[in-house]
Amino acid sequence: MTDLDLAALRAHFPILSRTNYLNSCSLGALSDTAERELDDFRGQWHQRGASAWYEYWMAKLAMLRSKAGVAHGVREGGTALMPSVSGALSMVTESMPRALTESGRTRVVCSELDFPTLAYQFRVKPEIELVVLRSEDGVGIDLAQYEAAIDERTLMVATSHVFYATGFIQDIDAIADVAHRAGAWCVIDGYQASGQIPVDVEAAGVDAYVTGPLKWLCGGPGLGYLFVREHRIEELTPRFTSWFAARDQFAFDFESFEFRDDARRFELGTPPLATVHMALGAHQLLESVGFDAIHARNRRLTHHLIGRLGAEGFSLRMRDDLATRSNIVMVRMPGEADVVKALADAGIVVDHRPGHVRVSAHFYNTTDELEHFVDELVRIRGSS
Numbered sequence: 001m002t003d004l005d006l007a008a009l010r011a012h013f014p015i016l017s018r019t020n021y022l023n024s025c026s027l028g029a030l031s032d033t034a035e036r037e038l039d040d041f042r043g044q045w046h047q048r049g050a051s052a053w054y055e056y057w058m059a060k061l062a063m064l065r066s067k068a069g070v071a072h073g074v075r076e077g078g079t080a081l082m083p084s085v086s087g088a089l090s091m092v093t094e095s096m097p098r099a100l101t102e103s104g105r106t107r108v109v110c111s112e113l114d115f116p117t118l119a120y121q122f123r124v125k126p127e128i129e130l131v132v133l134r135s136e137d138g139v140g141i142d143l144a145q146y147e148a149a150i151d152e153r154t155l156m157v158a159t160s161h162v163f164y165a166t167g168f169i170q171d172i173d174a175i176a177d178v179a180h181r182a183g184a185w186c187v188i189d190g191y192q193a194s195g196q197i198p199v200d201v202e203a204a205g206v207d208a209y210v211t212g213p214l215k216w217l218c219g220g221p222g223l224g225y226l227f228v229r230e231h232r233i234e235e236l237t238p239r240f241t242s243w244f245a246a247r248d249q250f251a252f253d254f255e256s257f258e259f260r261d262d263a264r265r266f267e268l269g270t271p272p273l274a275t276v277h278m279a280l281g282a283h284q285l286l287e288s289v290g291f292d293a294i295h296a297r298n299r300r301l302t303h304h305l306i307g308r309l310g311a312e313g314f315s316l317r318m319r320d321d322l323a324t325r326s327n328i329v330m331v332r333m334p335g336e337a338d339v340v341k342a343l344a345d346a347g348i349v350v351d352h353r354p355g356h357v358r359v360s361a362h363f364y365n366t367t368d369e370l371e372h373f374v375d376e377l378v379r380i381r382g383s384s
């Protein structure tokens with residue numbers, strides 16, 4: 001990407017001209033392309049009213065399912081639009097084949113580094129025994145731990161692609177292998193991976209992958225994506241459902257119900273059209289840059305940031321193995337909440353998690369912005 005390309009790209013994200021925005025793992029920046037789609041949504045609503053549904057909006061839903069799928073290596077028909085990542089996880093966990101649980105597979109393996117909403121799915125199910133893997137270094141989980149924990153009693157392993165508070169990238173292909181060798185399922189929360197690192201759900205061989213557009217895909221809140229492997233779709237029987245999941249949605253058949261054959265069988269009613277539009281607009285921009293180019297640029301930015309932080313003597317919560325590092329960088333800092341506030345006063349937007357400042361640069365950031373962040377961090381450290 002040349003300086004000119006980068007300047008043109010950055011101009012699409014107004015927040016970048018106002019702040020040093022380094023918190024994309026909480027919320028990706030809003031682009032003018034996303035806003036234009038939102039305007040289009042409002043325009044169609046004004047102009048056509050309800051007929052926009054049939055003439056226009058149903059096609060937008062199909063377009064988003066397809067584009068989200070392609071960006072994650074998922075075939076046509078493998079994507080469902082869900083209300084949130086939590087909702088997508090609930091759908092999978094409430095749809096598991098009864099025969100499996102009844103055959104004594106009542107354990108679910110997850111890790112203490114997963115986002116809590118994942119564990120909550122099972123904590124509310126008294127019939128499930130949750131096995132929580134502990135991290136020895138507070139950064140990641142080793143494959144050997146999965147191998148030791150998963151056996152013939154395991155219903156599924158449910159864990160993250162990228163841990164939200166350490167940035168550690170898990171080898172989900174290998175985890176899926178371990179699960180499958182034991183006859184268990186593998187369900188992955190990929191919210192912190194989609195859009196920042198390459199994701200190929202089909203190649204990874206995971207059974208279900210949940211994510212959404214809010215963070216690194218820059219599409220805004222109110223929507224989740226659920227990807228399900230083809231042969232698993234009909235094995236899952238949802239215990240809560242909607243007319244969007246019905247094979248013939250517009251037959252309005254009150255007396256009988258049949259699920260669709262594809263992943264839309266998991267959908268739960270009218271999707272949030274405003275977000276659907278914003279997600280499409282953002283997607284268009286990301287696609288024009290190219291997901292491979294985005295991932296490559298992200299790696300370079302992270303490498304730069306880690307190098308400079310290391311040179312300044314900051315301690316980072318990460319492993320040496322480069323394959324496990326992502327754009328979520330955790331800097332050990334006492335008084336982290338005050339540090340984040342002081343950085344905000346200097347126009348730098350980052351976040352904190354216990355004991356750490358969390359910084360997450362995305363492809364639209366520059367090395368100058370990273371330098372500015374580290375300079376300020378050094379200044380704050382020196383003044384405390």
Ligand SMILES: Cc1ncc(COP(=O)(O)O)c(C=O)c1O
Pocket residue numbers: 083084085086087115117160164189190191192212224
């Ligand atoms: C990894 C991960 N999973 C799940 C969630 C929660 O997603 P939702 O609010 O869509 O359920 C978050 C939110 O930050 C997250 O980082």
